[in-house]
Amino acid sequence: MRPCAVWRGGRPPTSWWSGRRFGLPADVKAKGPAPNINPARAKTGQNQPGADFPHPTNGTKALTPSWCGGKRDAVLFDEARADWPLPGIILKLFTCPRCGNAVHFENTQCVGCGSPLGYVPERFEVVTLEQRDGSFVSLSKGGEAYALCGNAASVACNWLVPINAGETFCEACRYNRMIPPLSDETIVRNWAKLEVAKRHLFYSLMRWHLPRSPRGVDRQEGLAFDFLVDERKEDGTTKPVMTGHESGLITINVAEADDAERERRRTAMGEPYRTLIGHFRHEIGHYYWDRLVRDGGKLDGFRTLFGDEREDYGEALKRHHNNGPRPGWTQAFISAYATAHPWEDFAETWAHYIHIVDGLETAEAFGIRTGLGATQSGSVKDEGSRFEPYSAASARELVDSWVPLTIAVNSINRSMGQPDLYPFVISKPVVDKLQFIHSLIHAPLKT
Ligand SMILES: [Zn+2]
Ligand SMILES: [Zn+2]
Numbered sequence: 001m002r003p004c005a006v007w008r009g010g011r012p013p014t015s016w017w018s019g020r021r022f023g024l025p026a027d028v029k030a031k032g033p034a035p036n037i038n039p040a041r042a043k044t045g046q047n048q049p050g051a052d053f054p055h056p057t058n059g060t061k062a063l064t065p066s067w068c069g070g071k072r073d074a075v076l077f078d079e080a081r082a083d084w085p086l087p088g089i090i091l092k093l094f095t096c097p098r099c100g101n102a103v104h105f106e107n108t109q110c111v112g113c114g115s116p117l118g119y120v121p122e123r124f125e126v127v128t129l130e131q132r133d134g135s136f137v138s139l140s141k142g143g144e145a146y147a148l149c150g151n152a153a154s155v156a157c158n159w160l161v162p163i164n165a166g167e168t169f170c171e172a173c174r175y176n177r178m179i180p181p182l183s184d185e186t187i188v189r190n191w192a193k194l195e196v197a198k199r200h201l202f203y204s205l206m207r208w209h210l211p212r213s214p215r216g217v218d219r220q221e222g223l224a225f226d227f228l229v230d231e232r233k234e235d236g237t238t239k240p241v242m243t244g245h246e247s248g249l250i251t252i253n254v255a256e257a258d259d260a261e262r263e264r265r266r267t268a269m270g271e272p273y274r275t276l277i278g279h280f281r282h283e284i285g286h287y288y289w290d291r292l293v294r295d296g297g298k299l300d301g302f303r304t305l306f307g308d309e310r311e312d313y314g315e316a317l318k319r320h321h322n323n324g325p326r327p328g329w330t331q332a333f334i335s336a337y338a339t340a341h342p343w344e345d346f347a348e349t350w351a352h353y354i355h356i357v358d359g360l361e362t363a364e365a366f367g368i369r370t371g372l373g374a375t376q377s378g379s380v381k382d383e384g385s386r387f388e389p390y391s392a393a394s395a396r397e398l399v400d401s402w403v404p405l406t407i408a409v410n411s412i413n414r415s416m417g418q419p420d421l422y423p424f425v426i427s428k429p430v431v432d433k434l435q436f437i438h439s440l441i442h443a444p445l446k447t
């Protein structure tokens with residue numbers, strides 16, 4: 001287990017390493033069954049109904065850098081990207097098809113006309129719905145019939161499933177393995193916030209057609225999510241859940257969705273930024289390191305830029321949490337936590353790549369462009385041209401557009417007394433790392 005998001009940057013409380021406060025295992029390399037990945041999890045959650053996942057009986061294998069799953073996913077990956085890249089489209093500005101009112105990605109109903117809304121993930125489109133004969137029919141031109149996601153009632157998931165797809169859950173929810181107990185309203189509300197963040201993640205993955213294997217297909221390293229709550233023991237102590245990634249399984253502590261708790265953790269760790277969407281974008285970075293770097297034959301290029309990941313992971317984290325980031329780290333890393341270990345540097349930089357692309361796309365959809373840096377790369381030719389960040393030519397092009405935008409928005413935030421939207425500095429070595437990730441995302445995979 002890579003504990004990742006549990007502690008990012010800054011010095012943790014002295015009890016951290018002993019695990020008394022957050023219950024981290026002494027050996028974060030998780031040799032043998034990890035505490036969160038065994039049937040005991042059922043005490044804090046429940047299996048996602050209908051999810052086709054095996055439930056491990058003896059934990060998971062140790063995370064060893066030399067272990068390699070080979071190319072068994074390559075065919076699946078290439079099929080997933082058969083029609084990639086998508087034709088140029090600018091999204092994120094959704095409108096109600098019936099009344100034209102602007103609606104958000106998460107909306108289930110139009111506040112203008114009251115129409116029920118759903119999101120068609122395959123088409124990146126919000127549609128108005130009408131209930132007919134037990135299903136929902138899109139009032140858009142196609143008139144397709146859909147079912148609501150199986151998590152619509154519990155967490156207001158607004159993603160739709162084609163009625164004949166044979167699926168209970170939407171493209172994002174079907175990767176869930178464990179969900180928290182539905183008997184506690186507060187926990188369910190927090191889980192719902194996490195699902196919104198996860199759908200934003202899947203939006204990006206789908207825009208790039210990034211390959212992913214469900215746990216039901218790849219039972220060793222397939223992608224799955226566990227949403228768990230801290231376990232209260234009979235003796236009154238708490239067994240905390242560790243947010244992190246291991247071999248495709250992403251575990252999220254539902255407490256992270258509690259605003260006060262997340263802010264407490266953020267300040268305790270001296271972080272400038274801690275969000276739910278940031279957690280998902282970071283943890284999926286570990287998943288894609290396994291898939292695209294380790295299994296994709298990119299280790300040499302990775303080590304040149306990020307360092308040698310064979311460095312003892314547990315020792316590296318321990319050193320980071322005891323000593324803090326190395327002096328001058330801002331010259332080569334996107335965050336303090338990125339300095340902890342090459343794996344964490346990759347996951348942090350990966351998350352920022354998605355932050356930048358998705359943030360730029362949203363800005364572009366609303367006609368917000370500072371243009372200060374865009375001409376440096378020559379990619380934005382004139383005011384009338386559209387900039388499509390998901391299809392950008394290079395990381396440099398993205399950064400040239402992103403930096404002036406963030407300076408502007410940070411300034412607006414400061415004028416409102418709010419924290420900076422993007423409290424980070426992107427140095428030249430970070431641009432090189434972003435370019436490595438850009439190449440991974442945009443290059444067709446080799447079988
Ligand atoms: Zn991590
Ligand atoms: Zn409407």
Ligand SMILES: [Zn+2]
Binds near residue numbers: 149158159169172173
């Ligand atoms: Zn769903």
